[in-house]
Amino acid sequence: MDKKALFHKFVSFTTSVHEVTHALTQDVKADSVTSVQYKILENVKVSQPVTPTEISDCMHMSMPNTSRELKKLYEQNLIEKISDKEDRRKQHIRLSKDGEIMMDEAFAAIEVRFQKLIENISEEDLKEINHALDVLQNKVFTR
Amino acid sequence: MDKKALFHKFVSFTTSVHEVTHALTQDVKADSVTSVQYKILENVKVSQPVTPTEISDCMHMSMPNTSRELKKLYEQNLIEKISDKEDRRKQHIRLSKDGEIMMDEAFAAIEVRFQKLIENISEEDLKEINHALDVLQNKVFTR
DNA sequence: CCCATTACTTATCATTTGATAAGCAAATCA
DNA sequence: TGATTTGCTTATCAAATGATAAGTAATGGG
Numbered sequence: 001m002d003k004k005a006l007f008h009k010f011v012s013f014t015t016s017v018h019e020v021t022h023a024l025t026q027d028v029k030a031d032s033v034t035s036v037q038y039k040i041l042e043n044v045k046v047s048q049p050v051t052p053t054e055i056s057d058c059m060h061m062s063m064p065n066t067s068r069e070l071k072k073l074y075e076q077n078l079i080e081k082i083s084d085k086e087d088r089r090k091q092h093i094r095l096s097k098d099g100e101i102m103m104d105e106a107f108a109a110i111e112v113r114f115q116k117l118i119e120n121i122s123e124e125d126l127k128e129i130n131h132a133l134d135v136l137q138n139k140v141f142t143r
Numbered sequence: 144m145d146k147k148a149l150f151h152k153f154v155s156f157t158t159s160v161h162e163v164t165h166a167l168t169q170d171v172k173a174d175s176v177t178s179v180q181y182k183i184l185e186n187v188k189v190s191q192p193v194t195p196t197e198i199s200d201c202m203h204m205s206m207p208n209t210s211r212e213l214k215k216l217y218e219q220n221l222i223e224k225i226s227d228k229e230d231r232r233k234q235h236i237r238l239s240k241d242g243e244i245m246m247d248e249a250f251a252a253i254e255v256r257f258q259k260l261i262e263n264i265s266e267e268d269l270k271e272i273n274h275a276l277d278v279l280q281n282k283v284f285t286r
Numbered sequence: 287c288c289c290a291t292t293a294c295t296t297a298t299c300a301t302t303t304g305a306t307a308a309g310c311a312a313a314t315c316a
Numbered sequence: 317t318g319a320t321t322t323g324c325t326t327a328t329c330a331a332a333t334g335a336t337a338a339g340t341a342a343t344g345g346g
Contacts, residue, residue, distance in 0.1 A: 001269040006276075007257050011250075013276050015189075016284035017160045022203065034302060046158075053323065060165065065304065067325055089312050089323045107154075114150050117283070125282055126144040132275035133149075133156050139268055140260070141159035177332060195294065208334065210295055232293040232342045 024113045028106045032076060036061075037069050038106075041095065044079060045103040049092035078102060167256045171249045175219060179204075180212050181249075184238065187222060188246040192235035221245060 029038040036059075043059060044050055056066040070093065073079045078099035084090035095103060118126065172181040179202075186202060187193055199209040213236065216222045221242035227233035238246060261269065 001266055001273065003258060003261065003269075004254075006261070006269065006273055007254050009273070009276050009280075010257060011253075012189075013280050013284065014160060014164050016280060017157055018164075019201075020284050021157050021161075026203075036303070046155075051323085058162075060169075061303090062305070063324065064306080064326080067323095069303095071325085087313070087323085091324075110154075111147075111150050114153060115146060118146065118149070121282060123144055126146075126149065128278050129282055130144065130149055130152070132278040133152050135271050135275040136279070137152075137156050137159060139264060139272055141156065141163050179333070196292090204333090205335070206294065207296080207336080210293095212333095214295085230293085230343070234294075 020117075024110050024117070028109045030102055030106075033073070033078070034069075037073055040066075040069055040073065041078060041099060041103055042106075044093055044095055044099070045107075048094045049082065051090055051092060055093065073099075163260075167253050167260070171252045173245055173249075176216070176221070177212075180216055183209075183212055183216065184221060184242060184246055185249075187236055187238055187242075188250075191237045192225065194233055194235060198236070216242075 029035070033041065039059060040055060043055055047054075052063065052066050052070060055061075055070070056063050059066070061069075070079065070081075074081060076098075077096050080094045080096050082092045082094065084092060118129075121129070172178070176184065182202060183198060186198055190197075195206065195209050195213060198204075198213070199206050202209070204212075213222065213224075217224060219241075220239050223237045223239050225235045225237065227235060261272075264272070
């Protein structure tokens with residue numbers, strides 16, 4: 001296997017993934033939140049409950065900035081902060097009712113576009129795609 | 144094929160791709176350029192020569208902002224502007240000598256990390272990965 | 287030739303984002 | 317118990333980014 005060639009293929013693949021992701025997600029976020037705030041909400045949605053430290057780590061942003069953005073989301077009633085019973089320094093962040101609604105709508109919009117993207121793909125090809133996703137997820141994009 | 148399940152798999156896949164991409168590319172850009180400027184340079188590197196309008200379109204940024212950033216890159220001697228012989232309104236952007244050096248270094252650093260990422264993968268698995276990349280690129284992430 | 291369009295530039299402004307210093311309270315550890 | 321560490325907050329500043337208005341020069345169509 002030519003690893004150099006594989007690298008180039010990998011680069012153009014990731015570029016394509018970024019482009020398609022952009023196409024699927026553009027304009028789904030409400031105007032009341034910024035891009036970074038939306039990203040945080042996505043993160044919370046997927047892995048709630050989550051601590052500010054975890055958000056900070058996995059979004060690659062400093063604690064002060066994370067704290068600031070969480071505060072803004074809290075003030076918009078999009079998230080809830082629950083303090084840990086055992087360690088009262090810790091907090092657990094969840095989406096509020098409003099936050100859930102907002103993110104459900106966003107994901108629904110994304111899914112509509114995704115389904116449209118694959119609507120004309122044969123059952124056979126879908127199985128191949130499904131398998132390809134598994135392969136790459138498990139062997140390259142393991143986290 | 145359960146298309147709903149496929150969507151969820153797709154979402155977590157793209158998340159992983161973004162994370163791995165971040166890990167591979169973090170800190171490769173020189174301090175003298177901003178993130179957006181680096182992205183522009185990547186774009187130019189891959190598809191030079193390129194017009195400002197093309198950059199603007201494919202990076203999803205306005206012409207005025209594109210123009211501003213290109214000017215800064217030009218002032219840093221990282222790109223060249225060549226005006227079109229036939230249509231003198233048009234420009235063709237290329238990396239300058241310095242720009243080429245900068246981007247070659249960046250890509251080399253990324254490649255080192257990529258090769259490290261796959262160094263312990265068997266020949267067999269690499270072939271599978273290679274095929275999976277082709278499948279997804281051609282059937283889902285076509286652009 | 288005139289007018290509309292295209293390709294790009296300049297200028298300006300608001301907003302977002304990133305970085306840093308300093309602080310506080312709870313927890314841990316010696 | 318006192319010192320240190322952890323988890324998070326507040327405040328502040330600089331820089332990057334996004335958006336808009338206005339302008340120039342070249343092109344092209346009628």
